[in-house]
Amino acid sequence: MGLNWSDIDNLAQELEKRYPETDLSVLEHDELRKLVAGIDEFDDKTVPDDDTMESVIRAWIYIQFPEEPEKVGSGNID
Amino acid sequence: MAESVTSWKSAGGNNPDHIGGNGYEFSYTDGETGEKKTIQVDYGSLFCDKKQTGYDCFIPTLPNCDDILITHGHEDHIGGIAHLMNLRRKELEEKRARGENLTIHCTPFAREMIKKDLQGNGIPKEEWPVFDIVEPGKPFEVNGFKIEPFAISHSIPDAVGYVIESPDGTRMMTTGDFKTAQVPLGQGWDDKQIAELAKKGIDYLFIDSTSSIQQGETIGEAEVKTGLKEILKQSQGGPVISGVISSSCHRLHTIALALAEEAIEREQKFREEGWPAAEPQPRVMILDGASLLLARRAMNACGYKLEDIIKKETGVDIKIVASNSKTAHRTPPDQRFYVCTGTQGEEASLLKIAEGRNKEISLDEMRAVGGEDMPIYVYDLQSCIPGSEAKHQALEEKFKQAGCKTYFPSRYKPNEYTVHASGHASAGDVAKICKICAENSPRPTMVVPIHGDPQQRRNVMKIAQENDLTACIFPNMVEMNSLGNKVISWEVADKSEEWIGVNDLNNDFRRPYYMYDKVEYDAETKQRIKTDTYKYKKAPRKPKEEENADAPKEEINETEKKNVSARKKAEPKRSEKDDAKAQPKADKNNADVIAQEVMKRKRAKGK
Structure with a gap:
């Protein structure tokens, strides 16, 4: 069964395998769609919304930089 | 009425x-x-x-x-x-x-x-x-x-x-x-x-x-910029590695602005010395750490694109890239200004660099390119948070042992440079x-x-x-x-406060499995008592996955759960030490006992 936009984690892993040097701090959604379309197993013709694409990028970022999200608030920051 | x-x-x-x-x-x-x-x-x-x-x-x-x-x-x-x-x-x-x-x-x-x-x-x-x-x-x-x-x-x-x-x-x-x-x-x-x-x-x-x-x-970012420029002047001939809290977006702007202004001043000095005119070349700002990348995405989404803002403010083009990008790898070490997560010595970018575990930033690689004698500067641009003193100090010590020049501002005494504003x-x-x-x-x-x-x-x-x-x-x-x-x-x-205790049974931020307890906190004795466990419906999952795919092992299989329960009954009484270890695990029966005890105490107090 092919990958689709709801397979957030699997998509992120496939993207990292293929494009490890991608700068995700600035990756545009149009570019992401092109990269995803280049994955052989990807089989989804629906148009994803911005939040779905951000979810994929977020999951991908945590593969590139495996560290816990910073807990930021006045309890631990000025 | x-x-x-x-x-x-x-x-x-x-x-x-x-x-x-x-x-x-x-x-x-x-x-x-x-x-x-x-x-x-x-x-x-x-x-x-x-x-x-x-x-x-x-x-x-x-x-x-x-x-x-x-x-x-x-x-x-x-x-x-x-x-x-x-x-x-x-x-x-x-x-x-x-x-x-x-x-x-x-x-x-x-x-x-x-x-x-x-x-x-x-x-x-x-x-x-x-x-x-x-x-x-x-x-x-x-x-x-x-x-x-x-x-x-x-x-x-x-x-x-x-x-x-x-x-x-x-x-x-x-x-x-x-x-x-x-x-x-x-x-x-x-x-x-x-x-x-x-x-x-x-x-x-x-x-x-x-x-x-x-x-x-409280001082503003303008003072931080002055301090940062002073410290940049002392940091020639080698890369700078800095630590910043990711959502401190104003600080990211201050860094970018300080780099741009420092480049302009350097260029002016060259001209005064008779060198031919050239465009100011600021150091490349290289981000390392998931939270920083996400913060930058949020900034861009809200119209705070730093490159554009700095260009408008100074006329200088500044490059801001992620540490895994080709641009970052191709930048000569002495032109790099790293901005990293982990200002308090937690398991994040800075500590990984200090211990040689960061896959994108290596002190050895930089020295191999820039020379063994090349200075490497490490600056924490966030003051130490109370409670993190030991980790903060240990982090600085590790960089010093690795031959880096460090500046980690103190929270408790006057600092030479102002690099943080509350x-x-x-x-x-x-x-x-x-x-x-x-x-x-x-x-x-x-x-x-x-x-x-x-x-x-x-x-x-x-x-x-x-x-x-x-x-x-x-x-x-x-x-x-x-x-x-x-x-x-x-x-x-009530004299005691009521909170909801959040416990990720998986201890994995990528696949959390939450348990929520009602917790009473007595501000006088500083005692926390779990009085109940919240029941909640888990988030729906895709049909091809099991409903409890994220659950920790002991939660998945009902049969196994019953077996564990049976084994527990057969086991001898547990020591206090064992109980302390098991505390994070949800225990409905225990919660019930505690809830009854709390009610008893409340009744005794006449509540």
Whole structure:
């Protein structure tokens, strides 16, 4: 069964395998769609919304930089 | 006929010992109909040490309304929202079916931070709340309350305070976390705007007390830029590795601006020495760490694109890239300015570099390219947070042992360079807002210090009184009732505080599996008692996956669960040490026993 936009984690892993040097701090959604379309197993013709694409990028970022999200608030920051 | 009453309650945020877990409820009860309308300001998490408490964090009791106003995007103000979506899933599902929604009223940057939290905590998009974007200076109405958001300055962009006008005309100003120094991104504090709001009358002024024991006014990013440029002048011929808290977006701007200005000044010096003219070449700003990349995405989404802003401010093109990018790898080491996560020595970018475990940044690789004698500078651009002293010091020591030149500012003594500015109001800032209200409000204003320990709140009260305002301190769990600008009563709900303990049984931020406990905290004895466990419906999953795919092993298989249970019965009595180890695991039976014990104690006290 092919990958689709709801397979957030699997998509992120496939993207990292293929494009490890991608700068995700600035990756545009149009570019992401092109990269995803280049994955052989990807089989989804629906148009994803911005939040779905951000979810994929977020999951991908945590593969590139495996560290816990910073807990930021006045309890631990000025 | 009963009189209509406006109420304010602190569900969290006025804690005796820790700052955090902010949640403030504003209500109005109509004397004629008895109808009660409620809105909430902030719903944040209270950080804690899991080894000590058995919990990842605590959140205030669930808001009793469907409208939450958010002051800014720090976790101690928004961190409860994702958990709220879990705990109220069934009820919110039914409401959505009726066309009703939980609405979060917030600025764009806070929305980006909340979305990041919702994604990270596995809340399906279909369940997300509705976001109503607020804009400073543009009033709106929620549930019978008139709301006027106003810009304030803080360490994160788009922070706001609110004036909340109850249906009976009571006007309450809540500052959120604030300082009065100017901020480089977005709108910030404006004396005139505060004065205009005060002219319409402020009955109650809820003030952030966190830094109120510091004298003077809190410094702004302009001073940080000066300090940063001084330190940059001392950092020639090698790479700079710096640590920054990810959501301190103003600091990211300050770094970029300092790099650009330093390049301009360097270029001017070359020209004065007779070298041919060339474009200023600032160091390349290289980001390392997931939270920093996400913060940059949020900044870009909200119109804070640093390259464009710096170009407009200085005319200089600055490059900002991620550490894994080709540009980062191709940049000569002495042209690199790394910005990294992990300012307090936690398991993040900086510590990994110091220990040679960072896959993108290697001290050895830089020395192999730039020469063994090339200096490497390591600067922490965030002061040490109380409680992190040992890790902070150990981190600096590791870099020193690796032959780096370090500058880690102290929190407790004067520093040579100013590389950090707090986001909170010092005594001078508190005095400023009190003075504005005293001079402009046509009716008396009562100050209620919030968001600080008791000493900090007492100091705000003192400052308020020095500025001819009345002031009163309320702890958590107190409901204050007022008629117009007169407090008519306040009720202490209980001596002990009630929190929701959040426990990720998986201990994996990528696949959390949450358990929520009702926890009573006695501020006097500092004892926490679990009194119950919340039952909640898990988020729906895709059909091809099992419903409990994320659950820890012992939760997945019912048969295995029964076997474990049977084994437990056969086992000899466990020692206290074993019980301590097992504490993070949910134990319904234990919770029941504790709940009964608490009830017994309460009855004994005559409650």
